[in-house]
Amino acid sequence: xxxxxxxxxxxxxxxxxxxxxxxxxxxxxxxxxxxxxxxxxxxxxxxxxxxxxxxxxxxxxxxxxxxxxxxxxxxxxxxxxxxxxxxxxxxxxxxxxxxxxxxxxxxxxxxxxxxxxxxxxxxxxxxxxxxxxxxxxxxxxxxxxxxxxxxxxxxxxxxxxxxxxxxxxxxxxxxxxxxxxxxxxxxxxxxxxxxxxxxxxxxxxxxxxxxxxxxxxxxxxxxxxxxxxxxxxxxxxxxxxxxxxxxxxxxxxxxxxxxxxxxxxxxxxxxxxxxxxxxxxxxxxxxxxxxxxxxxxxxxxxxxxxxxxxxxxxxxxxxxxxxxxxxxxxxxxxxxxxxxxxxxxxxxxxxxxx
Numbered sequence: 229x230x231x232x233x234x235x236x237x238x239x240x241x242x243x244x245x246x247x248x249x250x251x252x253x254x255x256x257x258x259x260x261x262x263x264x265x266x267x268x269x270x271x272x273x274x275x276x277x278x279x280x281x282x283x284x285x286x287x288x289x290x291x292x293x294x295x296x297x298x299x300x301x302x303x304x305x306x307x308x309x310x311x312x313x314x315x316x317x318x319x320x321x322x323x324x325x326x327x328x329x330x331x332x333x334x335x336x337x338x339x340x341x342x343x344x345x346x347x348x349x350x351x352x353x354x355x356x357x358x359x360x361x362x363x364x365x366x367x368x369x370x371x372x373x374x375x376x377x378x379x380x381x382x383x384x385x386x387x388x389x390x391x392x393x394x395x396x397x398x399x400x401x402x403x404x405x406x407x408x409x410x411x412x413x414x415x416x417x418x419x420x421x422x423x424x425x426x427x428x429x430x431x432x433x434x435x436x437x438x439x440x441x442x443x444x445x446x447x448x449x450x451x452x453x454x455x456x457x458x459x460x461x462x463x464x465x466x467x468x469x470x471x472x473x474x475x476x477x478x479x480x481x482x483x484x485x486x487x488x489x490x491x492x493x494x495x496x497x498x499x500x501x502x503x504x505x506x507x508x509x510x511x512x513x514x515x516x517x518x519x520x521x522x523x524x525x526x527x528x529x530x531x532x533x534x535x536x537x538x539x540x541x542x543x544x545x546x547x548x549x550x551x552x553x554x555x556x557x558x559x560x561x562x563x564x565x566x567x568x569x570x571x572x573x574x575x576x577x578x579x580x581x582x
Contacts, residue, residue: 240276243267255288255301269299270343297338313337314351317344318359353499353522353530358553362497396504417458420466420474421447424481429544430454431477433470438489440542441477443564447489457542467543481545483579488546496540496550497532503537510551513580515573517555539563545572 242250250267257264258274264282265271265347277538285301295302303312317333327346333356334344348356417439419432430450432440438458444450454489455464466474473490480488494504502525508523518538538549543564550569554560562569 232262237276237281239267240279243269243279243324244273254281254283255285257288257293259289262293263296263300264291265294265296267301269296269301271296271298274306277400279401310347311351312340314348315357317348318352321360321433322363327357327364330356333509350527352530353502353525353527353533354497358498365497398446415461417454417461417463418466418470419451419454419463420470421450422474422478424478426481426571428476429481431466431470431474432458433466433473434461434493436493438473438477438488438543438546439493439495441544441546442542443544443568461529466568483575490546492543492546494543494547496537499527499533501536502539504541504547505552506536507541507547510548512548512576513552513558513573515551515553518552520549520562521552548572551576 237249239254243256248268253267255264255266257280259278259280262275280291282291300312314337317337319491320328320333320336330341330345332340333348337344337347339347342496345355346357351532352359384582385550417432417434419430419440421428421430423429427443427445428447428450430442430444430447430453431438431455432442440454442450442453451463476490477488494501494502503521506521506524510519518527518531518534522528522534527532527533534552538552539561541547542547544550545565550562552560552573559566559569
């Protein structure tokens, strides 16, 4: 039944407070704006004289009002409503020839630009601008791998200028665009394996730094993993000149105190790099949950994406994904085995107590 609200109605304070606990109990419509909302709607509070309360969603619809774009009262929950709007924004970004502006995306989502930016980042882990950049980079990679000229690839991906593309290219591709187009033949990774108390360790380095630290039981399988991660690179044995690097890494594995001092060649999307930087900030001997890492990078809803970034990490120990645990403190999956994860945590805890 529809009821006009008064300031004394006990439901009115719940609307004023945007009480999410009242969602599903009742809905309200506003005569002056012609919309109906859920109680938790973040829109500006209306004059109670213009508000009607509805016991069901069907009653709210029968008023002839339209669904509010901000709270999306037709969705099952506000969370589902936000997710739907962010998914729609992602599709818009992916399908646009040129990246839409923040104002355009926010208007389509029925939010203010600032609010949309916060919601988008919380859901995806990156800003709309960074999401667009990562999508453009993926389109460039696809075009270059298909043999397209560099200029054609960057314009087809929506880069407004070649200068902007080249400023981002090496971080995204790991090499110059022309080299990537030729299959990465000019990039060489030196590599070596060594036996440690945690099993076999493969170290691979580019001219920029350590590109991979992989743990396992079989050196041949580790080399297969390295080739999978760097399919365009030439792999060469490190030789005698690589011995000092190997020795430093092995010493770090056996006595993991602090962080590895060797330079790292870290490649990944903007979101993954942010996760990996957050992991490197966890002190040795301490742990953090996936949810805590998501909070620290400003993307509290991107817990699964944080877990994905941990799984994609190519720098065992140097980027300490072993320090990330479940919210209940239990060990979760570790690419190089939960037994190694436990051993690393125990070593770090023991070293910290010395």
